[in-house]
Amino acid sequence: MSDEPTTMRQHPAEAPPPRRFFVSRHPGAIAWARRHHWAVRAQFVEHLDVADIVAGDVVIGTLPVHLAAAVCARGARYLHLTIPLAAVQRGSELNAQALEDAGAWLQPCRVTIGW
Numbered sequence: 001m002s003d004e005p006t007t008m009r010q011h012p013a014e015a016p017p018p019r020r021f022f023v024s025r026h027p028g029a030i031a032w033a034r035r036h037h038w039a040v041r042a043q044f045v046e047h048l049d050v051a052d053i054v055a056g057d058v059v060i061g062t063l064p065v066h067l068a069a070a071v072c073a074r075g076a077r078y079l080h081l082t083i084p085l086a087a088v089q090r091g092s093e094l095n096a097q098a099l100e101d102a103g104a105w106l107q108p109c110r111v112t113i114g115w
Contacts, residue, residue: 018056020043022043025046026093028093032104048061053071054074058077059077059078068111072111
């Protein structure tokens with residue numbers, strides 16, 4: 001008999017689904033997200049601690065570049081909430097319908113920092 005410890009291997013079909021985080025403090029963006037099927041399993045947070053992110057996680061929001069890059073560096077996926085706004089709409093709180101009307105969508109991004 002070997003002295004090596006045995007490890008349980010988990011079948012891929014039994015692996016837990018990736019965690020999904022929607023990061024926003026804006027009520028309109030949160031309401032918009034809740035209209036979509038992918039939000040059912042999402043954890044809604046106002047602030048993201050990148051140290052909590054693991055490979056395979058999915059992070060959705062409008063993160064600053066340095067945080068989006070840190071998410072990607074940890075092996076997680078980043079989906080940017082892209083909102084094509086007219087100049088007069090910038091800086092104002094938009095509700096879920098205004099985001100729909102503007103054509104908001106999730107854009108997959110792979111972000112790195114460096115030259």
